[in-house]
Amino acid sequence: MIEIKHVSHTFKIGKKDNEQEIPVLTDVALHVHKGEVVAIVGKSGSGKSTLLQTIAGFLHADVGSIQINGQETMHFTEEQHAAFRLDNFGFVFQNFQLMPGLTAFENIELPLILQGVPSNERKQRVQKLMEQIGLTEVAKHYPNELSGGQQQRVSIGRSLITNPPIILADEPTGSLDSETEQEILALIKDLNEALGITFIIITHDDEVANVAHRRFRMHDGILKEEA
Amino acid sequence: MLFKDQIAFVRQHIRKNKMRVFMTVLAATIGCAFLIVLASVGFGIQQTMNNEILQDEQVTRIQFYDQNATTEDLDKIKQQDHVKAVLKHTTVHYDVTASLKDRDVYTTNSFYDMKDYQAVKGKLFAGTYPKNDKEVIVGYHFAQGLLNEKERNAISDAELNVKEGEQVDYSKYGYQGDIIGQTISVAFKDQGEEGQTLTETFKVVGVTDKPSYDWQRDTSLIFSDQALPMIEKTFTKTEDNISAEYVIHVDHMENVMPLLKKLKDDGYHVYSVLEQMDQINMFFFVFKAGLIFVGTIAVLISSIGIFNTMTMAVTERTREIGVLKAIGASPKLIQRLFLMESAFIGILGTVLAVILSYIISIIVNITMPLILQAATNEDTFTKQAFVFSVIPWQLVVIAATISIGVAMISGWRPARKATKIDVIQALRQEL
Ligand SMILES: Nc1ncnc2c1ncn2[C@@H]1O[C@H](COP(=O)(O)OP(=O)(O)OP(=O)(O)O)[C@@H](O)[C@H]1O
Ligand SMILES: [Mg+2]
Numbered sequence: 300m301i302e303i304k305h306v307s308h309t310f311k312i313g314k315k316d317n318e319q320e321i322p323v324l325t326d327v328a329l330h331v332h333k334g335e336v337v338a339i340v341g342k343s344g345s346g347k348s349t350l351l352q353t354i355a356g357f358l359h360a361d362v363g364s365i366q367i368n369g370q371e372t373m374h375f376t377e378e379q380h381a382a383f384r385l386d387n388f389g390f391v392f393q394n395f396q397l398m399p400g401l402t403a404f405e406n407i408e409l410p411l412i413l414q415g416v417p418s419n420e421r422k423q424r425v426q427k428l429m430e431q432i433g434l435t436e437v438a439k440h441y442p443n444e445l446s447g448g449q450q451q452r453v454s455i456g457r458s459l460i461t462n463p464p465i466i467l468a469d470e471p472t473g474s475l476d477s478e479t480e481q482e483i484l485a486l487i488k489d490l491n492e493a494l495g496i497t498f499i500i501i502t503h504d505d506e507v508a509n510v511a512h513r514r515f516r517m518h519d520g521i522l523k524e525e526a
Numbered sequence: 527m528l529f530k531d532q533i534a535f536v537r538q539h540i541r542k543n544k545m546r547v548f549m550t551v552l553a554a555t556i557g558c559a560f561l562i563v564l565a566s567v568g569f570g571i572q573q574t575m576n577n578e579i580l581q582d583e584q585v586t587r588i589q590f591y592d593q594n595a596t597t598e599d600l601d602k603i604k605q606q607d608h609v610k611a612v613l614k615h616t617t618v619h620y621d622v623t624a625s626l627k628d629r630d631v632y633t634t635n636s637f638y639d640m641k642d643y644q645a646v647k648g649k650l651f652a653g654t655y656p657k658n659d660k661e662v663i664v665g666y667h668f669a670q671g672l673l674n675e676k677e678r679n680a681i682s683d684a685e686l687n688v689k690e691g692e693q694v695d696y697s698k699y700g701y702q703g704d705i706i707g708q709t710i711s712v713a714f715k716d717q718g719e720e721g722q723t724l725t726e727t728f729k730v731v732g733v734t735d736k737p738s739y740d741w742q743r744d745t746s747l748i749f750s751d752q753a754l755p756m757i758e759k760t761f762t763k764t765e766d767n768i769s770a771e772y773v774i775h776v777d778h779m780e781n782v783m784p785l786l787k788k789l790k791d792d793g794y795h796v797y798s799v800l801e802q803m804d805q806i807n808m809f810f811f812v813f814k815a816g817l818i819f820v821g822t823i824a825v826l827i828s829s830i831g832i833f834n835t836m837t838m839a840v841t842e843r844t845r846e847i848g849v850l851k852a853i854g855a856s857p858k859l860i861q862r863l864f865l866m867e868s869a870f871i872g873i874l875g876t877v878l879a880v881i882l883s884y885i886i887s888i889i890v891n892i893t894m895p896l897i898l899q900a901a902t903n904e905d906t907f908t909k910q911a912f913v914f915s916v917i918p919w920q921l922v923v924i925a926a927t928i929s930i931g932v933a934m935i936s937g938w939r940p941a942r943k944a945t946k947i948d949v950i951q952a953l954r955q956e957l
Contacts, residue, residue, distance in 0.1 A: 352950055355852070357852065357948075357949040357950050358950060377856075377857055378856050378857065378858060381851065381854050381855060381856040381857065382854065382856060383854075384852070384853065384854040385853065385854025385855075386854070388854075390852055390853060392953065396845075396848075396849045396852070396953055397849075398846055398849060399846075400538065400542060400846075409850075409853065410853050410854065412527055412528075412531045412535075413527050413850075413853065413854055413855050413859075414527075415527055415528050415531075417528070418530075418531075457853070
């Protein structure tokens with residue numbers, strides 16, 4: 300499903316004549332099967348988010364190969380990345396990244412609007428999904444009227460609505476208390492088991508890592524699988 | 527993304543910033559309305575002047591000056607397409623005074639072949655056309671112009687004592703009876719050294735139509751060309767004292783210029799007032815272009831507002847744009863959404879401007895003549911169908927193109943900026 304080989308990336312900071320190079324990813328390889336939940340752990344600043352951004356196409360790594368569903372995405376243009384993301388990835392962020400001007404319902408509907416799905420089909424699909432993940436009551440609420448857990452549910456809903464094969468999550472429970480965290484983890488587990496969605500989850504948290512089938516550790520830009 | 531949803535998306539953004547968008551639309555409206563109203567004055571004055579010229583019956587005529595024109599020349603001209611008639615107009619360059627009993631009037635004279643003249647003129651105001659050399663038709667104001675000493679004094683008194691805003695009523699002076707059937711005596715007087723005078727009597731048989739302008743006074747005498755030998759017997763004919771010009775009557779105004787060009791190419795000395803109109807139109811073309819240029823500056827100033835509004839909209843929504851891009855909105859789509867927003871401002875501003883301009887134009891056309899009349903004390907402005915402001919559809923198209931175009935151009939950079947937003951940076955931003 301996801302084949303990452305020899306991915307390296309170096310950030311350059313400072314002025315041209317006094318440039319400093321910060322190697323963030325060093326020859327990273329990662330192989331994720333369909334339907335797997337993979338956790339990436341590691342210290343702050345070790346390069347976990349950078350790896351995820353490279354997979355998503357937010358960031359263009361210096362070298363390496365990234366194949367998703369057999370498609371090489373390293374040489375995609377920005378337009379191609381956008382179209383690819385829309386159909387293949389769902390995203391869950393630590394700070395939810397919901398649209399403040401849209402209700403919970405409308406936030407979940409957004410990817411379908413981008414896909415050009417007609418209005419009545421959209422409404423049905425969002426309705427059904429909101430029932431599944433227990434959000435019907437807050438459908439008309441705006442993000443600032445929701446708890447952290449509810450917001451993260453909405454954001455998971457938004458990542459799921461297009462039925463993507465892969466969900467990329469960067470510290471999905473990072474801003475939640477432990478009880479809410481359990482809820483979200485249970486939801487992820489359910490979705491993986493019921494729908495066979497592949498997850499790549501970045502986390503600091505062992506609880507989260509325990510949900511995963513496999514666990515990788517990032518250390519100074521080097522990724523290693525843990526037993 | 528469906529077009530319907532794109533519209534909904536843009537509408538939702540506009541609704542969120544109603545006040546700001548409203549002010550920007552207002553600026554765009556004022557800029558565009560200024561452009562339209564300013565240019566409409568150019569169109570209005572041009573229309574007034576053209577109407578003035580077109581009202582004149584001269585427009586379907588071509589003057590042809592050639593004392594030595596041969597009958598072949600005339601036949602050739604007569605055979606051209608669209609020529610209704612070629613009228614020979616002879617004038618005697620002597621002082622001509624017509625008198626009836628104690629009344630007299632200093633006047634002008636014309637000699638025509640009466641058959642041709644009748645064919646061109648059609649019906650007279652009253653009476654018939656002269657059938658011989660001793661009959662004459664007179665201008666509409668001829669009888670009014672026939673004054674005696676007493677009336678001349680009365681008129682100069684009245685002109686001296688006329689009150690502000692009032693006018694001397696000339697119609698109560700002059701010969702009050704029926705002029706038709708009267709016999710007048712006409713004196714042709716050479717002012718040169720010999721000082722010859724020829725006095726003849728003529729019977730008035732007809733009166734011509736009222737001139738097309740209110741201010742025109744027609745006291746002329748129109749003789750049959752059969753009367754010419756009588757004159758030539760007394761005065762030796764030279765180019766200076768008896769001259770002829772030919773007036774080519776054309777069936778339709780639009781055929782005048784092509785015919786004129788053809789005759790000029792053939793080497794004839796011809797002239798039409800339409801040539802003057804061509805020059806006037808050329809002048810107005812430049813004049814209107816100048817007004818549109820000045821008006822465009824106002825539109826450009828208002829575009830700064832649009833640029834500002836759109837830049838702010840993009841900056842404010844940086845995080846939202848980042849999220850949109852993260853979940854798969856293409857840069858092209860994002861650019862289009864912002865361009866649609868600036869286009870909306872431009873289009874709404876233009877539509878309102880067009881409506882506003884028509885209203886201003888109507889008000890100007892109603893009030894300006896009244897104001898000018900009050901200021902100048904002349905009723906020419908209210909009487910003459912003076913148009914100050916005209917908004918033809920072409921002006922609307924030009925103004926709309928400029929206004930919407932400028933709005934799109936000023937929205938373009940902010941829209942580009944939106945597509946360049948870096949997802950990672952944008953998502954890092956907190957609310
Ligand atoms: N745009 C950038 N320019 C320069 N250096 C950067 C940039 N983005 C990230 N870095 C650096 O890259 C390294 C890895 O950052 P990254 O965000 O991937 O860490 P992380 O493992 O996700 O950490 P955390 O657990 O705190 O989220 C850090 O040292 C960071 O300073
Ligand atoms: Mg991180």
